[in-house]
Amino acid sequence: MKQNNFSRREFLGISVAAAGGTLASKSILLTPEHLQATSRPVAPSDTVRFGMIGVGMQGSGLLGASIRLPGVECAGAADLYDGRHVLAREIVRPDLPVTRRYKELLANKDIDCIVAAVPDHWHRQVVIDAVSAGKDIYCEKPMSHTAADGVAMVDAAKKSGRIVQIGSQRVSSLVCAKAKEMIAQGMLGDLMLVEGWLGRNDPTGAWQYPPPFDLSPQNLDWDTWQGDVPKRPFDPIIFARWRCWKEYGTGVAGDLLVHLISGMMFMLGINEPPKQASAVGGIRHWKDGRNMPDVHSTVYYFGDLPVYMRLNLATEMPETYRIQGSKGLLEVTGSSVTFSPQTGKDSYPSYYTGSFPRAMRDEYLKKWHEENDARLASEAMGETSQTFRGPDFDDISPHLLNFFNAVRSRRPVVEDVVFGHNAALACHMANESYFRKTSVHWDETSKSIKS
Numbered sequence: 001m002k003q004n005n006f007s008r009r010e011f012l013g014i015s016v017a018a019a020g021g022t023l024a025s026k027s028i029l030l031t032p033e034h035l036q037a038t039s040r041p042v043a044p045s046d047t048v049r050f051g052m053i054g055v056g057m058q059g060s061g062l063l064g065a066s067i068r069l070p071g072v073e074c075a076g077a078a079d080l081y082d083g084r085h086v087l088a089r090e091i092v093r094p095d096l097p098v099t100r101r102y103k104e105l106l107a108n109k110d111i112d113c114i115v116a117a118v119p120d121h122w123h124r125q126v127v128i129d130a131v132s133a134g135k136d137i138y139c140e141k142p143m144s145h146t147a148a149d150g151v152a153m154v155d156a157a158k159k160s161g162r163i164v165q166i167g168s169q170r171v172s173s174l175v176c177a178k179a180k181e182m183i184a185q186g187m188l189g190d191l192m193l194v195e196g197w198l199g200r201n202d203p204t205g206a207w208q209y210p211p212p213f214d215l216s217p218q219n220l221d222w223d224t225w226q227g228d229v230p231k232r233p234f235d236p237i238i239f240a241r242w243r244c245w246k247e248y249g250t251g252v253a254g255d256l257l258v259h260l261i262s263g264m265m266f267m268l269g270i271n272e273p274p275k276q277a278s279a280v281g282g283i284r285h286w287k288d289g290r291n292m293p294d295v296h297s298t299v300y301y302f303g304d305l306p307v308y309m310r311l312n313l314a315t316e317m318p319e320t321y322r323i324q325g326s327k328g329l330l331e332v333t334g335s336s337v338t339f340s341p342q343t344g345k346d347s348y349p350s351y352y353t354g355s356f357p358r359a360m361r362d363e364y365l366k367k368w369h370e371e372n373d374a375r376l377a378s379e380a381m382g383e384t385s386q387t388f389r390g391p392d393f394d395d396i397s398p399h400l401l402n403f404f405n406a407v408r409s410r411r412p413v414v415e416d417v418v419f420g421h422n423a424a425l426a427c428h429m430a431n432e433s434y435f436r437k438t439s440v441h442w443d444e445t446s447k448s449i450k451s
């Protein structure tokens with residue numbers, strides 16, 4: 001498109017620097033307080049004993065991270081696959097009590113709380129059983145497999161009064177906490193839009209995990225593993241890659257979008273489901289029999305705030321948020337938060353006046369420079385962007401520490417059952433919109449997702 005005969009800079013007659021082109025930037029290191037907390041000794045009487053349910057990919061990481069925290073001990077582990085009993089003993093100690101039946105851990109009076117990392121279709125049952133048995137529980141994200149599961153879990157948790165922490169670790173991250181503080185101080189001005197994205201481009205990133213070689217109906221309780229889902233013959237591929245099917249998992253929404261959503265809710269101080277969601281996507285690359293999309297893009301209204309989230313399993317893009325406001329842009333990545341302020345004022349004369357006759361244009365330019373040059377010079381000398389760096393927002397230790405401290409102190413956790421439910425609802429709405437091919441909203445009266 002040809003605007004006029006003047007290029008913007010020719011017309012403006014001002015330097016790049018005066019237009020804010022030299023971006024002075026400052027980088028500051030955030031101190032991880034949880035590292036100081038983890039080196040503080042805990043009195044033996046304050047030791048928290050937990051039972052681990054599900055020692056798979058995430059559970060093994062949670063188990064190792066938990067026992068490294070001071071005053072935290074693992075008293076037993078449950079998994080339906082015996083290979084994971086071996087793994088739990090390798091991580092904790094050779095004589096760790098192990099079982100296929102998680103209810104044995106719930107019945108054990110020496111166990112104070114539970115850490116659970118089972119596939120999504122088991123979350124409801126495990127959480128309800130745990131709180132009903134009087135145990136506090138850390139349950140992995142997404143909190144629920146369906147909206148109805150989430151409603152039942154909130155009810156059970158509230159009725160029991162037990163502590164429930166949902167495992168979306170962004171909520172305990174230093175980088176997100178810094179972003180939250182900056183937003184709360186009003187540094188962004190009026191919030192305009194939040195966008196976030198994550199892309200991967202490799203088979204493991206697309207959940208094509210290799211099943212354990214020895215897996216068989218003899219060393220795995222396949223029948224129980226399937227839970228309420230209509231039974232299928234033993235299938236090691238489903239065991240390892242359950243995320244690909246809606247019967248067990250929640251797709252990229254529950255696996256990845258939930259992190260973007262819970263991080264955003266935490267940073268912005270939101271604790272409610274979105275008003276509306278509209279999604280597009282498809283199985284565009286990984287045509288391996290899955291029924292969940294590998295590309296999934298959702299536009300939301302959270303209140304009146306537009307939010308746009310994009311997930312893609314066939315193009316690599318590091319996880320990033322861009323929180324956009326009238327006074328600047330906040331970019332949050334795995335280990336940094338960068339604020340780039342914007343004045344919201346013209347940094348050059350209006351190019352519209354290229355349409356003025358020369359004398360009028362000259363008069364406008366003279367007046368404009370008289371009124372604005374001093375401001376532009378001072379802005380150009382000032383600092384324009386600020387970056388804070390901290391530990392990766394995927395780090396699980398601070399989030400676990402928050403849970404175990406809450407078990408000891410009975411103080412609230414950072415991500416309780418209501419927050420976890422609301423974040424999960426945003427993911428279920430993304431899935432429902434994709435499958436129904438229409439926009440959806442959350443109906444609080446019927447507590448269901450409506451088209």
Ligand SMILES: NC(=O)c1ccc[n+]([C@@H]2O[C@H](COP(=O)([O-])OP(=O)(O)OC[C@H]3O[C@@H](n4cnc5c(N)ncnc54)[C@H](O)[C@@H]3O)[C@@H](O)[C@H]2O)c1
Nearest residue numbers: 054055056057058059078079080081117118119120140141
């Ligand atoms: N917070 C994160 O960054 C993160 C990362 C990965 C996974 N996750 C979540 O963790 C959960 C587990 O994912 P994963 O990748 O570890 O799965 P996984 O399949 O590797 O491991 C799950 C384990 O749970 C066991 N299991 C299933 N049902 C059980 C039951 N009723 N009783 C006892 N054991 C049972 C399975 O045998 C398996 O060993 C999922 O909800 C997932 O979304 C979270």
